[in-house]
Amino acid sequence: MKQIYLDHAATSVLHPQALEAMMPYFSTVFGNPSSIHQFGRQAKQALIEARESIASLLNANSNEVLFTSGGTEANNLALIGFARANREKGTHIITSEIEHHAVLHTLEELAKEGFSITKLPVNENGQISFAQLKNALTEETILVSIMFANNEVGTVQPIKEIGELLKGHQAAFHSDAVQAAGLYELNTDELAVDLMTIASHKLNGPKGIGCLFVREGIELEPLLHGGEQERKRRAGTENVAGAVGFAHAFNQAYAEREQRRQSYKLYRTMFFETMERRGVAVLENGESGERLDHILNVCFPGASTEALLMKLDLQGIAASGGSACTAGTLQPSHVIQAMYGKDSHRVKEAIRFSFGMTNSKEELAYAFEQIADCVLSEQGKKAFIE
Template identity: 50%
Template sequence: MRERIYLDHAATTPVHPRVVEAMHPFLTEVYGNPSSVHGFGREARQALEGARDTIARFLDADPQTLVFTSGGTEADNMAIIGGAMAQRERGRHVITSSIEHHAVLHACEHLEQLGFEVTYLPADKTGMISTDELKKAVRPDTILVSIMYGNNEVGTIQPIEEMGSYLREREIVFHTDAVQAVGVLPISVSKLPVDMLSVSAHKINGPKGVGALFLGRKVPFTPYLHGGSQERKRRAGTENLASIIGFAEAARIAQEEMEERVAKYRQMRTTMLQCWQQEGISFEVNGHPEKHLPHILNVSFPGVHTETMLMNLDLEGVAAASGSACTSGSLELSHVLEAMCLDDPVAQSAIRFSFGITNTVEEAERAARKVAQIVHRLKR
């Protein structure tokens, strides 16, 4: 049987066996609606709030500041649209970056259709957003800024603390999409100067279809889902209890294993880069050389087109990606690489390898050898 190596954990991760085990009773036995007042409902409510407490500890947050969502996309949309609409009488200027996930970019485009003005900050060749550029963009009518914590395509970690401190002094609401950073970086919303922060379960070996938004107590916010008074009237709809339980278990495991996981991912990255050096193939690493997420390695092999490399890797049983899973089916150049103004041969040959708990260092080396073989074969 052909070996299969999954190196696309930034797109999604396999559900941890302990997470499946934790969820099972809430799919079969504990089926009450958390909003019901009878015993079945109270049992579900107790489990829901217990899960909220666990995820709050993971993020060092007050449990009451967490709003459960259907995932990172909804959390981003809630933060940007809900945060902007609540302040539209105060101003209509929003700032984001040109390398955000489409959940942020498309939400900002929606705001533009509603009459808001959006400034898209540029990135440098390492994928870094400049705090000085942010400061220049701030205006008296700026009401909201959204900058991602760590980029999902090249892994660059942004100066969130520096940006947040500046914005807090000016009382401008600050949101960060931490979907890729959570689980590989310790995150404390009680220390970080952020007002809203998005996370998703399926990036940390939890189930798909559940996430959360940290929403600071004093942050202006207008809900855009209407129907019930769930989540303290901030997000209507019956909570996805089984998935929330799974999210909490995934968060618990990620917290326990973070140090060990990160050490392995760094070793895998080093192993792949050393392999390519030994094989004598031409490659360039994209993203910041030091400030990058440990599980994401974006690298270009000039002369070998991205789609050609991905197809050949797939035939060899190796799963990698060209960028965000939301756009990887498209043949268009990644908007992140385009915003970084990389040379065409580099941008058009970029591959994202992303590591996870099921991988081994030996797998990383075998995958790297396969990449080298493909490059040598195609160059011949």
């Protein structure tokens, strides 16, 4: 049985070149980058080069790239670190209803500390209203956190326009760019972001490493206390091997971004052509507007997410529901609920296919036929029961 991975938005395979670049830092170049002897200096140099490499992709200074353990920590540091450090300016924060839980749950914790959180609604395409954002701004607003592109449905938000709007306001602008990194140009000056989150494992880098872009002059209160690493903003011995792999993967993805996007567009076309030819009823969640090409979120009327995922897994096809599984229980997608309402049939039928570096046209042609078989079986069963 073929094994076909269509869950690259959850995590991606490590790029061979990134793995090769990392190998010396697991063995011969093992020093602590904070040590002043030659072993430490070798590790320090690798860390410097990785930081400079990533900074160049962001049109940033190297001292504006702060390494973290991944996207979750970067989001926590951006939100909690900034809010606590700038509380005297105000206590109001604006976000959207469809942010990643690493943002939403972090803001819930800040609400317990007395911060006021405004969650902007989205339309059926998963997009916020620019006018509603503008109206939500107050003199107390100190931070706006809007993701670049949604991890479940792929909707791209008007980040550049938001950045322009906030130039005349005291509020700092944070964007979770985890899903967009490697596929979009993330020029921090053009986007006018003050804080931006990126995770290595979503762009064919290693797990356990990510970064937070922190514009010069932005003050953050550290979450971790100990040494003076990362300019005293994030204590702890740096993950040198991870940083090296992250930088290599990011550069590779950036260089190949147009080629990859064209491939993903082809796969999307193939999918819908196959479903139409096979007579499969399918609806795309958030079908209009700009979106990430590698994320395809759909629902098959009459086929529940849980039943379909199990059938696909038995056929060797890995996909995911509208939301990640928590403690082994499939949770209804907060994103799909925000877009269509909690009573919509789409909430129980949403399924996400996400493409990546290892997919090919040939294997996807096979996979789409298998998906059609599974869906027709479920839809037929539903029709029989009714």
